[in-house]
Amino acid sequence: MSEALQVAEVRPDDPGLVASLAAAGLPVDDLAEPGRHFFVFSSGIGKVGYAGWEEAGDAVLLRSLVVLDGMRGRGFGRQITEWLLARLAGAGNSAVYFLTTSAAAAALGERTGFARADRALAPASIQATRQFSGLCPSNAILMTLRRDPMQPNEMRDLVRTKYGEVATQASASGCCGPTGCDCGGGKDLADKTRLMGYSEDDLAAAPDGANLGLGCGNPQAIASLKPGEVVVDLGSGAGFDCFLAARQVGPQGRVIGVDMTHEMLAKARENSAKAGAANVEFRLGEIEHLPLADGSADVVISNCVINLSPDKPQVFREAFRVLKKGGRIAVSDVVNMAPLPPHLAGDPGLLSGCVAGASTRAEIEGWLREAGFVDVAVSVKAQSRDLIKDWAPGSRVEDYVASAAIEARKP
Numbered sequence: 001m002s003e004a005l006q007v008a009e010v011r012p013d014d015p016g017l018v019a020s021l022a023a024a025g026l027p028v029d030d031l032a033e034p035g036r037h038f039f040v041f042s043s044g045i046g047k048v049g050y051a052g053w054e055e056a057g058d059a060v061l062l063r064s065l066v067v068l069d070g071m072r073g074r075g076f077g078r079q080i081t082e083w084l085l086a087r088l089a090g091a092g093n094s095a096v097y098f099l100t101t102s103a104a105a106a107a108l109g110e111r112t113g114f115a116r117a118d119r120a121l122a123p124a125s126i127q128a129t130r131q132f133s134g135l136c137p138s139n140a141i142l143m144t145l146r147r148d149p150m151q152p153n154e155m156r157d158l159v160r161t162k163y164g165e166v167a168t169q170a171s172a173s174g175c176c177g178p179t180g181c182d183c184g185g186g187k188d189l190a191d192k193t194r195l196m197g198y199s200e201d202d203l204a205a206a207p208d209g210a211n212l213g214l215g216c217g218n219p220q221a222i223a224s225l226k227p228g229e230v231v232v233d234l235g236s237g238a239g240f241d242c243f244l245a246a247r248q249v250g251p252q253g254r255v256i257g258v259d260m261t262h263e264m265l266a267k268a269r270e271n272s273a274k275a276g277a278a279n280v281e282f283r284l285g286e287i288e289h290l291p292l293a294d295g296s297a298d299v300v301i302s303n304c305v306i307n308l309s310p311d312k313p314q315v316f317r318e319a320f321r322v323l324k325k326g327g328r329i330a331v332s333d334v335v336n337m338a339p340l341p342p343h344l345a346g347d348p349g350l351l352s353g354c355v356a357g358a359s360t361r362a363e364i365e366g367w368l369r370e371a372g373f374v375d376v377a378v379s380v381k382a383q384s385r386d387l388i389k390d391w392a393p394g395s396r397v398e399d400y401v402a403s404a405a406i407e408a409r410k411p
């Protein structure tokens with residue numbers, strides 16, 4: 001589509017929404033009922049149309065799509081549908097449906113991934129909607145798009161396989177894979193590491209092979225580590241941040257890296273042996289179930305890992321559990337800035353590549369607070385575009401995710 005749409009949520013009694021739906025012969029009686037969400041879409045040439053959805057159990061019914069007079073025939077219907085699907089992606093719904101009496105709308109649905117469904121076989125939650133049971137004519141065509149979200153174990157396996165390959169490739173060639181959380185191997189690894197916020201001193205200090213260029217920021221920069229502290233690094237990879245943290249906490253302190261990928265752990269341990277780092281250890285484990293005792297750490301750090309977790313609220317609960325009272329979390333990770341288009345949201349390479357699994361700033365702040373943290377701050381780094389644009393060249397992923405510094409304290 002040529003013209004980017006601006007989108008704003010509107011109230012169900014918005015006069016423009018009600019008048020436009022009524023003029024198009026679409027139902028308006030139930031707009032104010034719970035679980036409905038409506039949006040107005042505009043482009044540079046003015047208001048384009050309205051659309052929304054209603055929640056129906058674990059499914060969603062798209063509805064109220066109207067393209068205004070004078071705006072039809074320009075591809076806006078498709079653009080609006082794609083926006084709705086992107087907005088709903090990753091929201092946990094099992095399938096998206098819509099009802100239409102228009103063959104053109106059904107054809108549009110097919111172009112955006114929907115298929116015609118048998119009304120009699122629609123789930124009970126869809127059959128119970130007022131659109132299905134009365135407001136739309138009984139001959140309306142039902143269209144469906146199954147979501148079948150990736151199961152948590154599938155996501156974990158995908159991520160473990162990818163980082164196992166990255167570690168193996170790094171051991172074999174001294175470099176690593178082509179895509180991110182970008183492994184910027186080769187001659188520009190140092191440049192990419194500088195873009196993440198590391199200093200020349202950091203680059204020189206870590207053992208060879210520890211920096212695989214897999215981060216998206218520098219958690220050390222916000223962690224204010226002090227001598228004697230116990231630090232836990234979630235998803236420690238080949239150990240880059242652990243070795244840097246070990247310098248800061250000194251011989252009285254300790255750093256524990258946790259990673260679920262055997263090959264990555266082996267690489268980190270090999271690097272540790274090379275460096276003779278006595279105050280660093282690496283443990284095999286999932287960050288959702290940390291192999292650490294309650295109240296045993298002063299600081300939890302992590303670099304571009306939590307977005308890869310299939311259960312992010314649980315990661316923050318675990319971080320809270322292992323921290324001592326007054327302990328802090330200092331994380332670099334990607335945050336989602338705009339809904340990904342369906343072709344990017346569903347790309348497994350972008351899920352394991354630290355793009356499609358990113359959560360919004362509001363979600364992260366909410367999960368930290370729910371876990372019990374206070375002084376929650378998520379600061380988005382606008383300058384991370386330069387780093388992120390190379391993760392999937394040509395996909396414009398830098399328009400959808402940005403690196404952020406995530407900080408909070410256990411009271």
Ligand SMILES: C[S@@+](CC[C@H](N)C(=O)[O-])C[C@H]1O[C@@H](n2cnc3c(N)ncnc32)[C@H](O)[C@@H]1O
Pocket residue numbers: 159160163164181211212213214215216234235236237238239240241258259260261264285286287288302303304305308309310354
């Ligand atoms: C993008 S890399 C980042 C590595 C490291 N933090 C760095 O900056 O170099 C992600 C790492 O997190 C690990 N990882 C991903 N999800 C994990 C999980 N749920 N539990 C434990 N480790 C995980 C992967 O095995 C991989 O080593």
